[in-house]
Amino acid sequence: MTVKVSLRDLHLAFPGRDGAGDKVIYENLNLDIDEGSFTVLLGPSGCGKSTLLNITNGLLKPTSASGIIVDGNDLRDQPEMSRKMAYVFQGARLLRWKTLAQNAEFGLAGLNVQPKEKWQGLMEKYFSAVGLKDYMNHYPHQVSGGMQQRASIVRAWVNEPEILLMDEPFSHLDEITAATMRRILIDLWRQDETRRTIIFVTHDIAEAAQMASDIVMLTPAPSSICYRRKVDMPWPRAMESDEVIDLEKELRRAFSEKAGIRF
Amino acid sequence: MSTSAVPTDAAAQPARPARRALLPQNPRARNLTLNALPVLGLVAVWWFVTAFVLVQPRLYPTPLAVAGELVRILSGDGPLGSTYVHAAATFSRLLVAWSGAFVIGTVLGVIGGRNRWFFDFCANPVWIAMAVPSVVWVYIFLVLFGIDNLVPITALLVLLTAPVFLGTAEGVRAVSPDMIEMCDSYKIGPIRRLFHFYLPSIAPYLVANARVSFALGIRIVIIAEVIGLPNGVGLLVGYWSDSLYMAPLVAWGIILMLVGVAVDHLVFVPLQRRIRQETVG
Ligand SMILES: Nc1ncnc2c1ncn2[C@@H]1O[C@H](COP(=O)(O)OP(=O)(O)OP(=O)(O)O)[C@@H](O)[C@H]1O
Ligand SMILES: [Mg+2]
Numbered sequence: 001m002t003v004k005v006s007l008r009d010l011h012l013a014f015p016g017r018d019g020a021g022d023k024v025i026y027e028n029l030n031l032d033i034d035e036g037s038f039t040v041l042l043g044p045s046g047c048g049k050s051t052l053l054n055i056t057n058g059l060l061k062p063t064s065a066s067g068i069i070v071d072g073n074d075l076r077d078q079p080e081m082s083r084k085m086a087y088v089f090q091g092a093r094l095l096r097w098k099t100l101a102q103n104a105e106f107g108l109a110g111l112n113v114q115p116k117e118k119w120q121g122l123m124e125k126y127f128s129a130v131g132l133k134d135y136m137n138h139y140p141h142q143v144s145g146g147m148q149q150r151a152s153i154v155r156a157w158v159n160e161p162e163i164l165l166m167d168e169p170f171s172h173l174d175e176i177t178a179a180t181m182r183r184i185l186i187d188l189w190r191q192d193e194t195r196r197t198i199i200f201v202t203h204d205i206a207e208a209a210q211m212a213s214d215i216v217m218l219t220p221a222p223s224s225i226c227y228r229r230k231v232d233m234p235w236p237r238a239m240e241s242d243e244v245i246d247l248e249k250e251l252r253r254a255f256s257e258k259a260g261i262r263f
Numbered sequence: 264m265s266t267s268a269v270p271t272d273a274a275a276q277p278a279r280p281a282r283r284a285l286l287p288q289n290p291r292a293r294n295l296t297l298n299a300l301p302v303l304g305l306v307a308v309w310w311f312v313t314a315f316v317l318v319q320p321r322l323y324p325t326p327l328a329v330a331g332e333l334v335r336i337l338s339g340d341g342p343l344g345s346t347y348v349h350a351a352a353t354f355s356r357l358l359v360a361w362s363g364a365f366v367i368g369t370v371l372g373v374i375g376g377r378n379r380w381f382f383d384f385c386a387n388p389v390w391i392a393m394a395v396p397s398v399v400w401v402y403i404f405l406v407l408f409g410i411d412n413l414v415p416i417t418a419l420l421v422l423l424t425a426p427v428f429l430g431t432a433e434g435v436r437a438v439s440p441d442m443i444e445m446c447d448s449y450k451i452g453p454i455r456r457l458f459h460f461y462l463p464s465i466a467p468y469l470v471a472n473a474r475v476s477f478a479l480g481i482r483i484v485i486i487a488e489v490i491g492l493p494n495g496v497g498l499l500v501g502y503w504s505d506s507l508y509m510a511p512l513v514a515w516g517i518i519l520m521l522v523g524v525a526v527d528h529l530v531f532v533p534l535q536r537r538i539r540q541e542t543v544g
């Protein structure tokens with residue numbers, strides 16, 4: 001398998017407040033992400049998962065790194081590499097004065113997706129895929145929180161990016177909506193013949209077991225990768241199936257043994 | 264239930280008719296009456312004082328004399344040509360300088376709100392512009408540029424840019440860092456970011472800035488005209504003040520006040536209300 005994203009010797013420390021020592025988030029972290037994988041970053045709150053996505057997207061510079069490699073190029077030398085990515089945030093982060101469609105268009109314009117004539121078709125395709133075709137011309141406040149989050153997924157997906165960065169996109173949603181959204185996301189991802197690379201952050205073990213093709217577990221900060229495994233299980237995965245439940249158990253065990261977290 | 268201690272409706276009834284007699288029922292009409300009452304009271308006091316205490320019509324004009332001057336001004340009659348020509352000169356100066364200041368102040372303010380270095384760089388000039396009295400500014404510009412339309416317009420532009428800059432920068436600082444991160448992530452360019460992100464984000468601040476700077480602008484433009492311009496309302500104000508004849512002076516004061524209130528209620532208040540409705544949503 002080809003490596004799509006590679007973080008080499010990552011160091012990051014935030015300056016401490018009030019004379020306290022620096023807060024070290026990563027010390028010599030190395031992470032390779034395979035092309036076309038659904039890689040789930042699993043870790044406790046505050047361990048630096050969002051930060052890792054921000055570094056990958058070029059939004060944040062690490063203290064030092066010997067490489068932030070995307071498709072063989074270092075992001076720091078070739079910032080345009082980050083145009084291959086689209087980011088879904090923890091909250092929807094929609095512009096309230098634009099309709100859902102205009103919000104998607106905002107992203108298309110920013111990432112400069114060409115040709116422009118394609119935009120309308122792309123938007124219709126992906127708004128339909130998440131069941132929002134009839135709501136494209138609604139404003140964010142006219143739809144529910146779950147619909148807003150779906151619109152924010154569309155904003156990322158319409159760009160047909162090679163890499164999708166998703167930061168706990170369903171953690172604010174109720175469990176029923178979240179379950180639907182997970183299914184929609186997996187369907188979207190599987191329907192393309194060349195699968196996009198997804199880096200999906202969560203602290204929800206069940207969510208990881210249900211979706212991942214590759215699981216990366218992080219310890220509390222200063223965080224390192226304490227456990228990693230591939231998951232060779234077909235989708236859609238039923239949450240109550242034995243394989244998924246076994247995987248969850250294994251992940252829980254790894255968390256307590258490798259990351260020192262008790263359940 | 265604790266309502267037993269509260270007087271019943273029947274007991275409260277008798278008080279009502281008395282209030283009804285004083286104020287009209289219709290809420291709009293009642294509001295208008297409430298607004299008008301203090302004004303009428305002031306006019307009454309004014310009339311009493313000028314008619315019986317300070318009987319010196321040139322210096323202390325009666326309400327009636329001022330009303331007469333109001334009519335004269337509105338009919339266009341004035342000592343230095345049509346009052347409307349002067350009003351137009353003042354208004355066009357105000358409009359040019361105010362809109363220029365609004366655009367420049369907003370753009371600089373957005374940059375200042377994002378860039379601490381730029382803000383600090385601008386902060387001192389801005390405070391100087393705001394702290395030094397406008398009269399002083401007008402004299403400085405007069406010395407620099409001579410009597411010309413450039414004087415009041417530049418003076419106004421500089422002075423009005425300052426509060427717009429500060430208000431905008433404050434608004435931009437209040438923009439959520441999460442949303443800025445979203446724009447960064449989607450590589451939103453500077454032009455789109457300004458017009459589609461920052462300006463809509465700070466719309467309530469923009470209206471407040473427009474409002475404050477317009478009100479400030481009316482005052483400064485008159486001062487500039489009094490001091491050094493061959494036309495405009497300020498020239499007329501200066502003329503009457505030099506001839507120690509106060510009735511038209513007061514009449515102009517009333518007109519300027521009414522224009523200010525009218526612009527505020529017809530333009531800025533509805534605009535602010537619309538924006539508030541849209542952003543609450
Ligand atoms: N700009 C910053 N300055 C100082 N510390 C920061 C900054 N950004 C993040 N941190 C710290 O870095 C750590 C990792 O933050 P991050 O947001 O990546 O956590 P996370 O794993 O995404 O947590 P969560 O699951 O709660 O979202 C946190 O302890 C946080 O306090
Ligand atoms: Mg996070």
